[in-house]
Amino acid sequence: MSERASKPDEERNADPGSGSASTAGDDGERPGTYGEYGGQYVPEALMPAIEELDDVYERYVLENDEGFMDDFEARIRDFGGRPTPLQHAEQLSERYDFEVYLKREDLLHGGAHKLNNALGQCLLAKYMDKERIVAETGAGQHGTATAMAAAHLGLDCEIYMGERDIRRQRPNVFRMRLNGAQVNPVEAGRGTLKEAISETMRDWATTVEDTHYVIGSVVGPHPFPAMVRDFHRVIAEEIREQSIEKFDALPTSVVACAGGGSNTMGAFAAFTDSEDSAVGLVAVEAGGSSLSVDEDRGVAPNSASLSTGSEGVLHGARTKLLQDGYGQIMESHSISSGLDYAGVGPELANLVDTGRVRAVAVDDDRALEGFHRLSQEEGIIPALETAHAIAWLDEADSAEVGERVVLNVSGRGDKDLESALEETAKRDLDIAPDMHVFDAQAMTDSDEVAETNGQDVNEGAQ
Amino acid sequence: MSTIREAFADEPAFLPYLAVGDPDAEASVEYIEALERGGADVIELGLPFSEPIAEGPTIQSAVVRSLEGGMTPTKFFETVSRLTVDVPLVCMTYYNLIYRFGEEGGPKPFVERAAAVGIEGLVVPDLPAEEADPLREACDTYGLDLVFIVAPTTRGERLERIMDRVSGYVYVQARLGVTGARADVSTRTTESLDRLAEWDVPKAVGFGIKTGEHAREVIAAGADGVIVGSALVDLIAEGHNDGDSTAEVADRLEAKARELKGGALEGAGIEAEVEAENGGEPGARPERK
Incomplete structure (x- = not known):
């Protein structure tokens, strides 16, 4: 038997099997747990900051201390442009045997729902007297929103972004720089969201005393999953109100794409209570190229942790993960950087386990079809993340989703144009327009000429 | 008294860390033996996890080399079971690997297996x-010790929560941030040691210790042991990159271990008289500058 530093706990030593209830707390569940999921699995150096954050979350966000939430609501309206519209999608409604309504989060300032959380957390940092913001970003939407919010509030801002994502989402890198943020490339692993989160946690562990970590999704240690959900809850509340205004009823289903799950939880948050159980909630994950996994190589060619993952601990929370038999985290894949993550928010994982949320997956090819469909039929170029949810409508059964489906358009696709066209060119999609009208070959040629000229100059200088 | 705790009983302890499997299991066995020859009192064996969020670049790279070499928890335990060293062994890894090991879920199967191969503590x-x-x-x-880390930011109730659960030794994090060799020893080390002055458990300081001189300073500041990882992992990485033989790298590790252990002893030498007055109990030393 090992010895304790002081006052060995006799009860525990007397009966090693009796203490398992302590994980759930003496009087019920520990705060920040969702069934089996959630918790606070972070290095000790961060725990004091997490505890402080938990306090200010309760005071400012839940109790509106110092009028914090009023301040937030005024800013997200004036700076962010809320409320966003709920729009009847006429062509899609004609196409399917249910009515489709689009919750236009792509119209929020920055072009995605991400500002809700980024502005909320930056404002909280301000109330906490922190001077510096760090954040990770995958598709660059959260980084962009955080850079905007930090500039708006006069905070220093550094963004960590995987180098692969920097290549995939260059326009967003420029936007962050324009807003005055420093963008730090992360080279570890595959250079995507997972590595960016790890690296941001390392920064925070060093700078925690004057820095707040604006995590970009409903992931991480408590209170992040709850707090990020609460800043996005406005999406669901507006859906509720606007649905009643528009068709005098609640939606029969709400559909949202799910990576970490922030737009998903935001769109679902006002419907998860039991009295709303008639509202179907569908989380559409990235099926990548295949739902199978290669355990030997530690690669999952998808990001469908809700559909295919297993329980484990990553980035501060117990949740569903893509991992091998030993618990090593797998490299995920998705055509959309924003869904390309091996984990998912713990609350969403629990809602899927309890059956309240239905998790489905859409693969890369069909997501691209969804991207083109919304662009052509509704005049809205969606983010590749959102495109997964749009594509899923094609297989939605009206008997299941009901008559009025609200789809959360989590973001716009401007950031994705380059990769969407590149990926389209690799495939034979009936729906895709012929992009050769732009004489792409000639454009490529002129690029090459420019590059060659550049090299000549360099060589000449040597 | 656990053997880990005994390792601190007579003189300041030197606790080297390395990532097992960096660059392969056979080399690790030789390196661990070299560290013992160089004066290690406890050896921290890193079991590589794919998302090492508390590690700096040096150990991240070691983790990558080890995972790319095919290290798994099962191979880790096999490697440890082959070790013939006499000093206590502590496994340092992340919770998901502990939680996921075995069929039943939860930490028991991992701990059972660790105990079976001779591991005496976990961090x-x-x-x-x-x-x-x-x-x-x-x-x-x-019967394993569970070591907890105390950070420079740890205060008040959190200290008590840790004190109630820690055994073996307490890992005093010398500075905020991630692991990695630094050019100086943080003044926050002294502050942290002061906060733990009353704790009846050996205090081992880690994060940033690189030289014998650092080790001397840390022990002189009141620590019972020094933990050194990145400075040793750097030697392994350099040797690996330069194509040096395992034996050459092992010699360098042994020499570095001697330097660090020597520094630690020197740090206690200054205190030898005071130590005797206090009965030489680890953890019972008065606060001093």
Whole structure:
């Protein structure tokens, strides 16, 4: 038997099997747990900051201390442009045997729902007297929103972004720089969201005393999953109100794409209570190229942790993960950087386990079809993340989703144009327009000429 | 008294860390033996996890080399079971590998297997006291020590929560941030040691210790041991990159270990008289500058 530093706990030593209830707390569940999921699995150096954050979350966000939430609501309206519209999608409604309504989060300032959380957390940092913001970003939407919010509030801002994502989402890198943020490339692993989160946690562990970590999704240690959900809850509340205004009823289903799950939880948050159980909630994950996994190589060619993952601990929370038999985290894949993550928010994982949320997956090819469909039929170029949810409508059964489906358009696709066209060119999609009208070959040629000229100059200088 | 605790009983302890499997298991066995020859009192064996959020670039790279070399928890245990060293061994890894090991879920199968191959303690950098009770129980069941990290930011109730659960030694994090060799020893080390002055458990300081001189300073500041990882892992990485033989790298590790252990002893030498007055109990030393 090992010895304790002081006052060995006799009860525990007397009966090693009796203490398992302590994980759930003496009087019920520990705060920040969702069934089996959630918790606070972070290095000790961060725990004091997490505890402080938990306090200010309760005071400012839940109790509106110092009028914090009023301040937030005024800013997200004036700076962010809320409320966003709920729009009847006429062509899609004609196409399917249910009515489709689009919750236009792509119209929020920055072009995605991400500002809700980024502005909320930056404002909280301000109330906490922190001077510096760090954040990770995958598709660059959260980084962009955080850079905007930090500039708006006069905070220093550094963004960590995987180098692969920097290549995939260059326009967003420029936007962050324009807003005055420093963008730090992360080279570890595959250079995507997972590595960016790890690296941001390392920064925070060093700078925690004057820095707040604006995590970009409903992931991480408590209170992040709850707090990020609460800043996005406005999406669901507006859906509720606007649905009643528009068709005098609640939606029969709400559909949202799910990576970490922030737009998903935001769109679902006002419907998860039991009295709303008639509202179907569908989380559409990235099926990548295949739902199978290669355990030997530690690669999952998808990001469908809700559909295919297993329980484990990553980035501060117990949740569903893509991992091998030993618990090593797998490299995920998705055509959309924003869904390309091996984990998912713990609350969403629990809602899927309890059956309240239905998790489905859409693969890369069909997501691209969804991207083109919304662009052509509704005049809205969606983010590749959102495109997964749009594509899923094609297989939605009206008997299941009901008559009025609200789809959360989590973001716009401007950031994705380059990769969407590149990926389209690799495939034979009936729906895709012929992009050769732009004489792409000639454009490529002129690029090459420019590059060659550049090299000549360099060589000449040597 | 656990053998880990005994390792601190007579003189300041030197606790080297390396990532097992960096660059392969055979080399690790030789390196571990070299560290023992160089004066290690406890050896921290890193079991590589794919998301080492508490590690700086040096150990991240070691983790990558080890994982690319095919290291798994099963191979880790096999490697440890082949070791013939006499000093106590502590496994340092992240909670998901502990949680996921074996069929039944939860930490018990991992701890059982660790105990079976001769591991006597665990350090889990992403497991704060709040989440540690299931692992603490498993460690009690199989007789393992569970080491906790105390950070420069740890205060008040958090210290008590850790004190109630820690055994073996307390890992005093010398500075904020991630692991990695630094050019100086943080003044915050002294402050942290002061906060723990009353704790009846050996205090081992880690994060940033690189030279014998650092080790001397840390021990002189009141620590009972020094933990050194990145400075040793750097030697392994350099040797690996330069194509040096395992034996050459092992010699360098042994020499570095001697330097660090020597520094630690020197740090205690200054205190030898005071030590005797206080009965030489680890952890019972008065606060001093």
